[in-house]
Amino acid sequence: MKIVxxxxxxxxxxxxxxxxxxxxYYFFAFDWKYNREKTEIFLALEEGRIEGxxxxxxxxxxxxxxxxxxxxxxxxxxxxxxxxxxxxxEHKSLALRKYKPTLRQGQELMLMLLHKGEETLxxxxxxxxxxxxxxxxxxxxxxxxxPEYWGEVNTQRIAEGMKRGSELVGIRINHQLVSVGSTRLxxxxxxxxxxATHEDHRNRGYATSIVSELVKRILKKxxxxxxxxxxxxxxxxxxxxKVGFKPYKTYFFMRGERx
Numbered sequence: 001m002k003i004v005x006x007x008x009x010x011x012x013x014x015x016x017x018x019x020x021x022x023x024x025y026y027f028f029a030f031d032w033k034y035n036r037e038k039t040e041i042f043l044a045l046e047e048g049r050i051e052g053x054x055x056x057x058x059x060x061x062x063x064x065x066x067x068x069x070x071x072x073x074x075x076x077x078x079x080x081x082x083x084x085x086x087x088x089x090e091h092k093s094l095a096l097r098k099y100k101p102t103l104r105q106g107q108e109l110m111l112m113l114l115h116k117g118e119e120t121l122x123x124x125x126x127x128x129x130x131x132x133x134x135x136x137x138x139x140x141x142x143x144x145x146x147p148e149y150w151g152e153v154n155t156q157r158i159a160e161g162m163k164r165g166s167e168l169v170g171i172r173i174n175h176q177l178v179s180v181g182s183t184r185l186x187x188x189x190x191x192x193x194x195x196a197t198h199e200d201h202r203n204r205g206y207a208t209s210i211v212s213e214l215v216k217r218i219l220k221k222x223x224x225x226x227x228x229x230x231x232x233x234x235x236x237x238x239x240x241x242k243v244g245f246k247p248y249k250t251y252f253f254m255r256g257e258r259x
Contacts, residue, residue, distance in 0.1 A: 001051065001073055006032065006041035014043065017050045022188045023113060023226055023248060025065065027086075030186060031057050034164070042077055044070035060084060064091055082257045092252040099256030103148065106254035108231035112245035114215060116223040119244040121216055125209040130168040130180070135159045137177045138168060145196035166193070169213050171206050181210035183218060183225075190218030192227040195236070208239045215243055 006014055014032075018025040031039040035057065044052035044066055052066020054074040062078065064071055064087035071091045075098060082102075085095050086109065096106065130138060135158040142150040161182070162168065171179040179197040183190050192214050197207050211227070218225045227245055229236045 001070065002045045003073060003077060004043050004045060006043055006053075010043060013048070013050060014041075014053075017053070023111060023224075025053070026188065026191065026226065027057075027063050028053060028055050028065075029188060030191075031055060034186075042074055044074050046070075054078070056080070062086070064088075064095075080258070082255075084255045086251050086253050089250055089252050095252065095254060095256070098259065099254065100259050101254045101256045103255035106252060106256075109251045109253040110229050110231045110237070111248045111251065112227050112229060112237075112240055113248045114225040114227075114243065114245045116219050118246075119212075119215055119219060119225075120242065121212040121244075122205070122208045122242060123212045123216075124205050125171050127169040127171055127210060127213045130170050130177075132159050132162055134168070134170070134177070135162070138170070138180055141170070141177045141180050141198060142194065142196045144198050150196070167214075167217065168194075169210060171210065173201065179206035179210055181207075181214050183214045185218060185221055188222075189224040189226050190214070190222050192218075192225065195227070203235065207236065208242055211240060211243050 018029050022029065028041060032041060038058045040056045042054045043050055052070025052074055055063040059080060060082060062083050062085040064074060068090065071094055075094045078098065083099055087095060136155045138158045139153045139155050142153045166182050166184045168180060168182045170177045178201040180194065181192060182194040183192045192211060195207050195210055215225050227240055229240060231250060
């Protein structure tokens with residue numbers, strides 16, 4: 001098995017492989033096309049066929065895909081001190097042998113899909129469009145909703161995401177932003193990247209309204225919406241299922257540091 005960097009000469013087989021299952025390889029496609037200056041992709045080739053791929057974004061975020069053998073060989077190339085890593089569940093042991101989890105001991109992450117025509121939108125609560133002037137409030141709302149996962153989110157990160165095309169909507173109660181969601185459209189799909197509701201305002205249908213509004217916007221321009229959710233978050237799964245999302249694949253997710 002040969003491990004090579006993705007380069008322009010190999011793009012035809014890369015895109016052919018990605019297009020077989022775009023949701024599974026979404027971040028490979030997205031970062032290679034839109035963030036190439038920060039993206040490194042390794043291909044595991046066997047007789048000219050792609051058996052696996054590893055993406056490293058900004059020297060910190062890692063996506064691993066492929067057969068067990070390909071994943072093992074690719075992971076040997078991983079030399080980062082700290083990672084945020086996502087891989088199919090069957091590669092969990094590879095990650096844990098190399099990295100010690102620093103966030104919740106690693107988690108199961110579910111990818112859910114919604115195809116146009118399957119939506120059942122519920123917009124009981126009105127939403128506001130958010131812009132760069134709301135970035136500080138958005139960052140604070142995300143940190144409040146999940147201090148462990150979003151504890152380092154800041155105003156600059158939110159503003160930069162908006163400049164790159166992220167759309168954000170929110171729900172305000174008594175002028176306070178209590179629920180927020182984001183999406184970004186590409187030629188492949190619309191990925192809902194953030195859904196965050198302050199703990200004191202949960203179980204009131206706010207997340208369902210946020211997701212419904214984002215799905216409506218996605219389906220005006222694309223035929224597929226995607227969302228990730230932690231498998232141990234049944235309330236979020238119920239909300240997304242209510243809107244029309246269905247489970248597609250599960251992954252192992254971790255933040256870790258080298259053992």
